[in-house]
Amino acid sequence: MTDDTPARRRKAATIRDVAQAAGVSTATVSKFINGGQRFTREVEERVTTAVRELGYSSNPMARGMITGQTGNVGIVILDICNPHFTSLVKGSSRVAERAGLNLLFTDTAEGHTPELTMLQALSRRVDGIIVSARLSEAAIEWLKHSGLPVIYYGGQQPDPACYSVGVDNRAAAQMLGRHLRDLGHRRISYVGFSGARWSSERWKGLQDAFDGSDGVLRLFDVESAVADEGERIASSVLLCAEPPDAVVTYNDLVALGLLGQAQLLGLRVPDDVSIAGFDNIIYGRYASPALTTVDTASELTGETAMQRLIERIRGDAAVSGGGHETLASRVIARGSTARRAPGR
Amino acid sequence: MTDDTPARRRKAATIRDVAQAAGVSTATVSKFINGGQRFTREVEERVTTAVRELGYSSNPMARGMITGQTGNVGIVILDICNPHFTSLVKGSSRVAERAGLNLLFTDTAEGHTPELTMLQALSRRVDGIIVSARLSEAAIEWLKHSGLPVIYYGGQQPDPACYSVGVDNRAAAQMLGRHLRDLGHRRISYVGFSGARWSSERWKGLQDAFDGSDGVLRLFDVESAVADEGERIASSVLLCAEPPDAVVTYNDLVALGLLGQAQLLGLRVPDDVSIAGFDNIIYGRYASPALTTVDTASELTGETAMQRLIERIRGDAAVSGGGHETLASRVIARGSTARRAPGR
DNA sequence: TTGTAGGCGTTATCAA
DNA sequence: TTGATAACGCCTACAA
Numbered sequence: 001m002t003d004d005t006p007a008r009r010r011k012a013a014t015i016r017d018v019a020q021a022a023g024v025s026t027a028t029v030s031k032f033i034n035g036g037q038r039f040t041r042e043v044e045e046r047v048t049t050a051v052r053e054l055g056y057s058s059n060p061m062a063r064g065m066i067t068g069q070t071g072n073v074g075i076v077i078l079d080i081c082n083p084h085f086t087s088l089v090k091g092s093s094r095v096a097e098r099a100g101l102n103l104l105f106t107d108t109a110e111g112h113t114p115e116l117t118m119l120q121a122l123s124r125r126v127d128g129i130i131v132s133a134r135l136s137e138a139a140i141e142w143l144k145h146s147g148l149p150v151i152y153y154g155g156q157q158p159d160p161a162c163y164s165v166g167v168d169n170r171a172a173a174q175m176l177g178r179h180l181r182d183l184g185h186r187r188i189s190y191v192g193f194s195g196a197r198w199s200s201e202r203w204k205g206l207q208d209a210f211d212g213s214d215g216v217l218r219l220f221d222v223e224s225a226v227a228d229e230g231e232r233i234a235s236s237v238l239l240c241a242e243p244p245d246a247v248v249t250y251n252d253l254v255a256l257g258l259l260g261q262a263q264l265l266g267l268r269v270p271d272d273v274s275i276a277g278f279d280n281i282i283y284g285r286y287a288s289p290a291l292t293t294v295d296t297a298s299e300l301t302g303e304t305a306m307q308r309l310i311e312r313i314r315g316d317a318a319v320s321g322g323g324h325e326t327l328a329s330r331v332i333a334r335g336s337t338a339r340r341a342p343g344r
Numbered sequence: 345m346t347d348d349t350p351a352r353r354r355k356a357a358t359i360r361d362v363a364q365a366a367g368v369s370t371a372t373v374s375k376f377i378n379g380g381q382r383f384t385r386e387v388e389e390r391v392t393t394a395v396r397e398l399g400y401s402s403n404p405m406a407r408g409m410i411t412g413q414t415g416n417v418g419i420v421i422l423d424i425c426n427p428h429f430t431s432l433v434k435g436s437s438r439v440a441e442r443a444g445l446n447l448l449f450t451d452t453a454e455g456h457t458p459e460l461t462m463l464q465a466l467s468r469r470v471d472g473i474i475v476s477a478r479l480s481e482a483a484i485e486w487l488k489h490s491g492l493p494v495i496y497y498g499g500q501q502p503d504p505a506c507y508s509v510g511v512d513n514r515a516a517a518q519m520l521g522r523h524l525r526d527l528g529h530r531r532i533s534y535v536g537f538s539g540a541r542w543s544s545e546r547w548k549g550l551q552d553a554f555d556g557s558d559g560v561l562r563l564f565d566v567e568s569a570v571a572d573e574g575e576r577i578a579s580s581v582l583l584c585a586e587p588p589d590a591v592v593t594y595n596d597l598v599a600l601g602l603l604g605q606a607q608l609l610g611l612r613v614p615d616d617v618s619i620a621g622f623d624n625i626i627y628g629r630y631a632s633p634a635l636t637t638v639d640t641a642s643e644l645t646g647e648t649a650m651q652r653l654i655e656r657i658r659g660d661a662a663v664s665g666g667g668h669e670t671l672a673s674r675v676i677a678r679g680s681t682a683r684r685a686p687g688r
Numbered sequence: 689t690t691g692t693a694g695g696c697g698t699t700a701t702c703a704a
Numbered sequence: 705t706t707g708a709t710a711a712c713g714c715c716t717a718c719a720a
Contacts, residue, residue: 009491061405062713105449147353256630286600288632406697409712
């Protein structure tokens, strides 16, 4: 049995239907809906009834046309499958929901649409937007020029008029480096991801940590920050002439891949080599050994970014002038890092 | 240095501005923008220029008011932090982007807003919606009544007029059960999640697999399908009087938690007990031993659901009448399941 | 406290 | 091929 007609969307009741049913003007209904005014008990009751019976709710597009607000906020994510970004979305989503805003989600990893085109399309459908600080220069420039409220997540925007939220990557890496140094490690390899601006910050932080020591740091690079790449680069990093005591990777995904592959290559972690990443994704706990990492406040980043965005949209006076909000990070030491074996 | 004014959004050029600049009527510009008509070279050139110089793009809300289309599609996710759903979103997102549709994302796990209220608000902002088959009866009823194009993911909707997409959970579980049976396992425990309708399908599938054998199946239940719960229930499942040869869990997250805890309790996996889950989340590969699982076509589910939704929105004739689309699933055997030890 | 009327930016209809 | 004009549903002065 099939439908006689393709399910057609029933036309919703309009404010006029309500006005008529309640025997008042549309203006009265509008004011009633949007609150902030008092009415006769009589009118109030009739309107309430009419709204309920007709199941009325105002048309967001019609309202938007005149208020200039869409009721939506946008978020542009590099790769939703990275748990770091997943948590970020979770945090943003929660805050948006509380504020009664809808979240327009975009994943750019596919990159079918050029970044700029995508932003231009999105910008007409949202009141503000949260984007990665890794956006292209052209896109950032266009955003600035557009006047759309924007919050950047991840790194800090050089332009002081921009708002951004994230951890201090250099300081975070320095903490991790210090941890490794305290464990007696001297030969450190960093598997960076030059596609992210702040990978170099993390590299600098590591260097800071070993400043004035006899530590030897070496730099590698992956083409994308995923587990596969960690697997791919494992042998280059681990089986070289003078192998490292410890390896730090750009993020936990790369670390997970590296960790798995290291074991397949016959290395014992952490006895032969310590491994650590960034982001504190939950799955690091379920690797074996559990992965040492640096928490980069993923969910809090999302929450904070959304809060700042909403403030900007609402135009709260206190929050003018841009600036970077630094979130606290912390090292989470687990089984994948340990004191360097004496004989090693 | 602060801004003199709160960044004000510059008012975008309207179709009238373009018409004036090009010396034509707004109707002409509209037709030109929306294509599908031919113009004098002269007009075409003037309009093109005006559009470019003014950086014009049409106002989606104004357009939506008259076309009745929003250009948005909604997706309602139970918990974006579950990689299964993350992949689903990824698939949907890609297809939506290709079709030029924006994705309105909602995560219900927080549940601040009642399901029905959330759907009602969302329904006015989208042309169609993808939701979990785990939605409440009331919500499903309301959706049917609304006439909004809906695709359910996960389980099959009983109502044949509804569209749904997902794997055959019973058959999938039967395959996994068969795998375990072939490995010589006889005492099987299933850690289900009664919060999901299709957990019982999986339970039935397992029973099917051991039908007519001397297998003994036992049922447990978690309150939420996350790794923590897998950890929590581990001792109850594994340390009982007659411990199981193998444990199947509702999904990989629970399995991961259970796996980690099993090892902390001193059990060797898979020597002492085999463990398997559902969904084939990527992190199962990085557990140790790697997790045996059943692939539930997460990303394909998202893609397919979005394709069907778009067909429904566009009103393609061929796709009337509803129905369930079954996606193929497959067992992915890894290290966490192995032949039952002889002496066990 | 309530109503009237104008306009938001666009598309669709119909006439030129 | 092009243009005038009427909606679309709502909000907001302003008037009553």
